[in-house]
Amino acid sequence: MRILVVHGRYRSLAPSGENHVVDQERVALRAGGHEVDTFERHSDEIADWGLSRKALLPARAIRNGEVRRDLHRHLLRARPDVVHIHNTFPLLSASVLLACRDAEVPVVVTLHNYKLLCASGDFFRQERPCHECAGGNGVPALRHGCYRGSKLATLPVVLANEVNRQAWRTLVSAYIFISAAQRDLMTGLELPGDRVFVKHNFVPSTSGPRQERQHLVAYLGRLDAAKGVPLLMRGWDAFRARSPASRMRLVVAGGGPMDGAVREWAARHSTVDFAGILSREEATALLGRALVAVVPSQWEETFGLVAVEAMAAGVAPLAPASGSFPELVSDGVDGMLFRPGDPESLAMALRAVDRDPGHFIQLGRKGRVTHEQRFGPEANVEQLLGIYRYAVSRPAGRP
Numbered sequence: 001m002r003i004l005v006v007h008g009r010y011r012s013l014a015p016s017g018e019n020h021v022v023d024q025e026r027v028a029l030r031a032g033g034h035e036v037d038t039f040e041r042h043s044d045e046i047a048d049w050g051l052s053r054k055a056l057l058p059a060r061a062i063r064n065g066e067v068r069r070d071l072h073r074h075l076l077r078a079r080p081d082v083v084h085i086h087n088t089f090p091l092l093s094a095s096v097l098l099a100c101r102d103a104e105v106p107v108v109v110t111l112h113n114y115k116l117l118c119a120s121g122d123f124f125r126q127e128r129p130c131h132e133c134a135g136g137n138g139v140p141a142l143r144h145g146c147y148r149g150s151k152l153a154t155l156p157v158v159l160a161n162e163v164n165r166q167a168w169r170t171l172v173s174a175y176i177f178i179s180a181a182q183r184d185l186m187t188g189l190e191l192p193g194d195r196v197f198v199k200h201n202f203v204p205s206t207s208g209p210r211q212e213r214q215h216l217v218a219y220l221g222r223l224d225a226a227k228g229v230p231l232l233m234r235g236w237d238a239f240r241a242r243s244p245a246s247r248m249r250l251v252v253a254g255g256g257p258m259d260g261a262v263r264e265w266a267a268r269h270s271t272v273d274f275a276g277i278l279s280r281e282e283a284t285a286l287l288g289r290a291l292v293a294v295v296p297s298q299w300e301e302t303f304g305l306v307a308v309e310a311m312a313a314g315v316a317p318l319a320p321a322s323g324s325f326p327e328l329v330s331d332g333v334d335g336m337l338f339r340p341g342d343p344e345s346l347a348m349a350l351r352a353v354d355r356d357p358g359h360f361i362q363l364g365r366k367g368r369v370t371h372e373q374r375f376g377p378e379a380n381v382e383q384l385l386g387i388y389r390y391a392v393s394r395p396a397g398r399p
Contacts, residue, residue, distance in 0.1 A: 004080040010043040041091035058156035061090040068095035075103035094164035124299035173391035179324035182302040202380035206313040218290035223256035228296030235346030287313040311367030334367035
């Protein structure tokens with residue numbers, strides 16, 4: 001099968017993210033003998049633009065005629081069987097859908113976040129989940145200035161969703177949600193149900209050297225409120241208050257807007273190490289030493305990638321019972337779930353790890369089995385190909 005992957009690539013400070021998932025999927029398809037071409041735009045390019053071009057960026061986020069023309073020419077040359085679209089914000093826009101319609105090529109879209117309903121893409125505001133725009137009305141986002149804390153910056157995001165809603169509903173042959181929880185939170189899109197699929201991301205097995213488990217908890221991810229960093233700090237403080245003699249350590253790896261606050265907090269705690277941004281190899285090595293990986297996200301994760309990466313490494317995840325985590329992690333079987341947003345519940349989970357590390361080593365071993373059975377590449381790629389075949393046999397109509 002000939003597949004064209006369309007993706008708006010962006011820079012990420014976290015050790016894993018959407019870019020990595022898209023790359024892994026592409027590699028797996030090629031390994032299966034399929035021809036995979038790419039059409040990409042990089043958000044890092046914006047920094048090199050002149051002032052006049054930057055001034056047009058908000059309009060381009062709504063519709064980008066240059067991208068539409070470029071993609072249409074690419075489609076005529078490549079003649080793919082199907083186009084698989086990932087992120088379109090901000091440089092690609094919904095113009096990619098129009099280009100595919102013009103070239104009469106069926107489209108599959110993977111929705112990695114909540115962007116088509118939520119200006120910030122995460123249904124998260126003021127350190128808690130927010131669903132004010134979940135019904136499709138973006139006015140609350142404008143009122144709160146949800147994108148980058150600015151009403152002016154939020155305006156084109158909301159306008160893009162409003163202007164392009166019909167195109168997103170009618171020009172896509174198949175929609176892929178990366179969890180059932182994400183699908184259920186995005187019913188406000190009013191997509192045709194027969195074209196909606198749930199396909200978890202696949203996560204390759206970890207191939208790092210075997211290491212002896214240490215009395216260690218690892219956090220790997222972006223350092224911000226949505227990822228639960230304030231909750232992690234409060235939970236660790238509560239755990240230490242209950243178990244002051246514990247020798248269990250916490251290693252925090254990542255970067256982001258809370259970098260300085262985490263550094264200062266870690267410096268005050270002899271049991272906390274701040275590792276900063278790690279390479280993928282370094283992150284794998286850290287997981288290989290840890291008893292558990294704590295994933296304290298406060299936003300409703302569309303797919304808890306770090307939790308599944310931990311299971312791939314044979315490490316039990318500690319995650320909140322919200323978003324996609326309850327469908328990824330079986331509580332007490334291959335990991336542990338705690339009450340969302342509750343530092344005391346997280347502290348109790350950490351205390352359980354401290355008191356019975358052998359139990360969590362066993363959970364990690366079961367987690368590796370879960371990963372092999374549910375998140376390996378073979379079954380995942382076959383499911384993806386089935387969705388492609390569906391799209392090719394049932395091309396979407398015109399608005």
